[in-house]
Amino acid sequence: MTSVPSALLSPAEIRELAGRSGVRPTKQLGQNFVHDAGTVRKIVRAAGLVPGEQVLEIGPGLGSLTLGLLEAGHPVTAVEIDPVLAALLPGTVRERIPHAPLVVVESDALTVTNLPDPQPTALVANLPYNVAVPVLLTMLERVPSLERVTVMVQAEVADRIAAGPGSKTYGVPSAKAAWYAEARRSLNISRSVFWPVPNVDSALVTLTRRTPPATAATREDVFAVVDAAFGQRRKTLRAALAPLCGSPALAESALRAAGVDPGLRGERLDITQFAAVAEAVHAVRDGRAGQDGHAGQEEDAGQVGLAGTDADAITREKGGSS
Numbered sequence: 001m002t003s004v005p006s007a008l009l010s011p012a013e014i015r016e017l018a019g020r021s022g023v024r025p026t027k028q029l030g031q032n033f034v035h036d037a038g039t040v041r042k043i044v045r046a047a048g049l050v051p052g053e054q055v056l057e058i059g060p061g062l063g064s065l066t067l068g069l070l071e072a073g074h075p076v077t078a079v080e081i082d083p084v085l086a087a088l089l090p091g092t093v094r095e096r097i098p099h100a101p102l103v104v105v106e107s108d109a110l111t112v113t114n115l116p117d118p119q120p121t122a123l124v125a126n127l128p129y130n131v132a133v134p135v136l137l138t139m140l141e142r143v144p145s146l147e148r149v150t151v152m153v154q155a156e157v158a159d160r161i162a163a164g165p166g167s168k169t170y171g172v173p174s175a176k177a178a179w180y181a182e183a184r185r186s187l188n189i190s191r192s193v194f195w196p197v198p199n200v201d202s203a204l205v206t207l208t209r210r211t212p213p214a215t216a217a218t219r220e221d222v223f224a225v226v227d228a229a230f231g232q233r234r235k236t237l238r239a240a241l242a243p244l245c246g247s248p249a250l251a252e253s254a255l256r257a258a259g260v261d262p263g264l265r266g267e268r269l270d271i272t273q274f275a276a277v278a279e280a281v282h283a284v285r286d287g288r289a290g291q292d293g294h295a296g297q298e299e300d301a302g303q304v305g306l307a308g309t310d311a312d313a314i315t316r317e318k319g320g321s322s
Contacts, residue, residue, distance in 0.1 A: 056120035075101035229266030
């Protein structure tokens with residue numbers, strides 16, 4: 001009795017395919033290809049996809065995970081920056097799963113703005129190590145149809161994305177990801193299942209989309225506060241937000257208005273608190289701008305009263321030292 005050949009790529013087949021196509025994995029693009037069929041199927045199962053769900057894959061490479069998703073019955077939209085790999089993937093899929101529903105978009109995931117319909121509701125990917133967090137956040141921002149995300153990243157990065165307030169690993173990736181979704185660390189992935197073998201182990205992180213915190217502040221405002229708060233982790237929020245607000249005193253005023261202790265550090269705040277602080281910072285800056293404008297009007301009125309006198313020189317001096 002003959003066995004049915006697997007639709008997935010074996011280690012030997014991956015190397016043969018790469019060699020035949022002149023593909024050499026590069027560190028610049030963070031290319032490490034999964035060659036273990038068992039690991040591919042574990043990732044697909046861990047994604048918790050519903051039958052027939054449209055999936056977005058970033059960086060499909062030689063197609064290991066793409067084939068695993070298609071084998072499980074999921075249409076795939078694959079975004080690939082490498083033109084050689086983007087051209088190679090459709091042929092690889094046709095040979096192994098004829099008529100599989102695959103669309104390849106040759107583009108940088110950080111700059112892509114539109115995806116073909118139907119819009120994906122899940123992102124499943126082995127993200128390049130060097131741009132994993134920017135790609136993840138960009139996709140959550142630009143593809144609002146995404147409800148679930150399962151991505152394989154460096155284990156340390158997975159810890160940071162899934163970390164909660166108060167932990168040593170909580171930081172900018174944790175807070176910004178929390179704006180969009182609830183994150184949790186999932187499976188550990190050995191470095192031995194990749195070609196070439198990386199210097200670190202990997203892990204899956206799963207994110208489930210949720211509504212951002214209710215706030216009058218924009219996402220950009222909130223992320224600016226997050227960046228400032230973690231810019232120098234050892235600083236208190238009063239000191240860290242001083243440049244953003246205009247002074248330590250104004251930063252303290254904004255923090256107290258948001259119900260946050262100015263003596264805390266950024267690692268203690270969850271995303272809802274960051275949103276409240278951003279809203280208060282915006283109000284403080286608006287108030288300061290209004291005061292500056294009022295002061296400028298008074299100064300202009302004083303200068304008008306001195307017009308036509310020897311005080312013109314005083315006016316010019318004040319203008320030069322402001």
